[in-house]
Amino acid sequence: MRIAVFSAKPYDQTFLTLANEDKHHELSFFDVRLTADTALLARGYEGVCVFVNDHLDTSVLHLLHGNGTRLVALRSAGFNHVDLATAEQLGMTVVRVPAYSPHAVAEHAVALVLSLNRMTYRAYNRVREGNFSLDGLLGFDLHGKTVGVIGTGNIGLIFADIMHGFGCRILASDPFPNPDAKAFIEYVPRETLFADADIISLHCPLTPDTDHLINEKAIDQMKPGVMLINTGRGRVVDTQAVIAGLKSGKIGRLGLDVYEEEEQLFFEDLSQGVIDDDQFMRLTTFHNVLITGHQAFFTDEALTNIAETTLENIDAFESGNGTLHRLV
Numbered sequence: 591m592r593i594a595v596f597s598a599k600p601y602d603q604t605f606l607t608l609a610n611e612d613k614h615h616e617l618s619f620f621d622v623r624l625t626a627d628t629a630l631l632a633r634g635y636e637g638v639c640v641f642v643n644d645h646l647d648t649s650v651l652h653l654l655h656g657n658g659t660r661l662v663a664l665r666s667a668g669f670n671h672v673d674l675a676t677a678e679q680l681g682m683t684v685v686r687v688p689a690y691s692p693h694a695v696a697e698h699a700v701a702l703v704l705s706l707n708r709m710t711y712r713a714y715n716r717v718r719e720g721n722f723s724l725d726g727l728l729g730f731d732l733h734g735k736t737v738g739v740i741g742t743g744n745i746g747l748i749f750a751d752i753m754h755g756f757g758c759r760i761l762a763s764d765p766f767p768n769p770d771a772k773a774f775i776e777y778v779p780r781e782t783l784f785a786d787a788d789i790i791s792l793h794c795p796l797t798p799d800t801d802h803l804i805n806e807k808a809i810d811q812m813k814p815g816v817m818l819i820n821t822g823r824g825r826v827v828d829t830q831a832v833i834a835g836l837k838s839g840k841i842g843r844l845g846l847d848v849y850e851e852e853e854q855l856f857f858e859d860l861s862q863g864v865i866d867d868d869q870f871m872r873l874t875t876f877h878n879v880l881i882t883g884h885q886a887f888f889t890d891e892a893l894t895n896i897a898e899t900t901l902e903n904i905d906a907f908e909s910g911n912g913t914l915h916r917l918v
């Protein structure tokens with residue numbers, strides 16, 4: 591089957607090519623994001639394969655459908671970037687990779703917690719400059735602290751497990767408590783979690799209910815100096831509100847792997863140009879903010895699983911046999 595692979599970085603090409611070795615689909619790699627302007631590249635391809643910042647809104651889906659595309663294969667678990675209702679209307683099949691390595695994302699969230707707590711990113715620069723002062727690097731013991739986990743699916747449960755290993759008390763909020771949650775996880779109302787947690791980590795998907803879930807009102811309810819971690823989706827956090835929270839000191843430390851306007855920034859080398867997102871640039875000025883560019887998923891294991899499941903999806907669509915991780 592002919593597949594146009596969008597947002598194809600060198601690492602995507604490597605892992606997808608390897609997973610395709612015994613399957614022999616025709617994969618064409620395009621470095622560009624899929625937009626209304628680039629959809630023409632997919633003309634004549636029965637399938638497209640896309641990542642999180644490829645925006646499949648109504649107009650893009652209509653263009654793809656007009657090109658002859660019938661299959662949209664997401665290389666992600668999240669699908670908030672696809673208009674599923676339109677895809678269904680057009681009779682297009684949308685598949686995803688439901689879980690590729692929840693460990694990768696959970697462990698990255700923990701990396702943000704540890705780095706922010708002990709300010710290792712500041713210490714790294716200081717030591718390289720011969721500055722061995724400890725002033726400004728004061729952390730706290732994780733042992734005995736309360737961690738709030740919002741969203742206890744695949745990733746949230748693993749994050750909770752690791753933090754419990756440090757000796758933390760674990761509170762959780764989820765409209766659908768997970769039957770696999772271990773006994774140490776205390777499900778509480780969201781307000782209780784906000785009020786009691788020293789560290790809050792977001793592991794819910796982006797939905798109308800979670801859109802700007804962390805807003806001014808939520809931040810007001812949190813403990814002074816709270817640490818907030820977001821490896822979920824950018825729009826779960828209202829950036830303006832967290833900037834205000836950082837300025838007032840209410841938010842003591844902020845770790846982000848996702849950002850609400852990341853589509854314009856992440857996955858590209860913009861270091862030769864001028865970044866005109868003032869909100870993002872403001873975030874980078876705080877010493878107690880650590881941002882990574884949507885790299886939580888980026889492990890060898892995760893990329894292998896993403897590539898293999900994507901190729902299995904394509905196989906199953908073409909042959910009508912096997913597991914199709916279908917959204918519509």
Ligand code: NAI
Pocket residue numbers: 667668688689692695740741742743744745746763764765766768793794795796797799800821822823847848884885886887888
């Ligand atoms: P999952 O589907 O296993 O779990 C999501 C959980 O969130 C479910 O238990 C669900 O009931 C819960 N949830 C839904 N609405 C909620 C709400 N209003 N409040 C609290 N909880 C709510 O998903 P998984 O695999 O654990 O992934 C979680 C999210 O992590 C994904 O949706 C995606 O946005 C993000 N992600 C980020 C990556 C990265 O590289 N930064 C990579 C992979 C996923």
